[in-house]
Amino acid sequence: MIKSLRGMNDILSEDYKRYTYFIQTASKIAQKYGFHFIETPLLEETALFKRSVGESSDIVGKEMYQFTDKGGNDVCLRPEGTAGVVRAFIQQKLDRAGGTHRFFYHGAMFRYERPQKGRLRQFHQFGVESFGVESVYEDASMIMMVSDILKALGIGYRLQLNSLGDNNCMPAYRENLVKFIESVEEEICEDCKRRKSTNPIRVLDCKNEKCQSLYENAPKLINSLCENCESDFSQLKKILDENDITYEIDTNLVRGLDYYSKIAFEFVSDNIGTQSAIAGGGRYDRLVEFLDGRPTPAVGFAMGIERLLELIEMPQEQREGYYIGAMDEEALDLVMQLAHKKRATDKTTMDYKAKNLKNHLKAADKVNARYCAVIGENEINDGTIWVKDLHNKTEITIDQGEF
């Protein structure tokens, strides 16, 4: 038997119901915030991700599905959504057009990782990207949007916030941090020694307990923010307070993708195991320029759909449409015609075998039909059809022409 590749799942039945329910709910809310759908290719030039996500990140370093296509191009399956949207934004010259541009997307992402709960090789994200808005109100809107989506789906969460600083304060802080790391270099883990030169900020979220205790005295970026970053951060907190969104400051929150700056946030759930991040995002004001566009402020987030699926509270399913059956083989052709006609307006299923009434009712119940319509000997003679409302338990007999 040929099986699907490791970490790549089919989505069907109950999962698909949940999946589409999530997409519909999230899309509707994104539209309410003024965002428009965008679809970008699953395959892109490898250079796009190397430059945006960052060479030092694990994603680019060891998790990409990368290959050379028949034309000799170095390409890879997208490991995340932002890079493609930014590429499209620049390619469509929207950076030159000016103004604000707001997009949302959803679809498959690919990372060659060891699968476990909440971590697949092909997984799905829903994300939004906003271009051209510098105001921290936009950052706040992003967070409120995630909160709205999670609330609409009945999902509980904790929100973690941090500021990563900008070009003004980050370089000085980085230097400071490196100096600090050097002072404890003898005792930190191998990974952190490597991080010191590749991406020193990342040592802060090292999971090693010994490292963590050493870093307690490390300089904190949140205390070294420049005036602009500082005021945006306090403004954000004020907005969230005013809108009843609770949060925790996590000074070690470092996003795994290199393009973030200033506000960074992560929504986590305590109910899905160790892969607890259900949404993450932040501001990335330098990325558009870095990908050869005109400098454009931008902010966005992404949600991991598979991780949310099991947390979603589905609305109660309502009985819907018609089930039609015949109690006499003679009536089957007529039932077929009526079913076809009924499908112009309603969901309609039928049974191809003549059965007794009890079995038809059972079958109608099983497919969750609202109405069970049956034609038997009496109805054939009268030119009528018997219809029972399975919800209200009422029944009527009407002319076949009125059905």
Next chain:
RNA sequence: GUGAGAUUAGCUCAGCUGGUUAGAGCACUGGUUUGUGGUGCCGGGGGUCGCGGGUUCGAAUCCCGUAUCUCACCCCA
């Protein structure tokens, strides 16, 4: 990439230290003496026990390999 555990019917699992035709519940399907369901009763189909080797008179059960899943590390959504 590292470590640990699992893999028996469509699903959830039982099967003791290797021993006659591998079981249960749910699901599916048929009937319930021939016109009233979701909740009665009786029956039926369905498993080369993940795959490949090995040990043995004999393996679902022991050993080795391999695939996948799960958990942890790591990473992230």
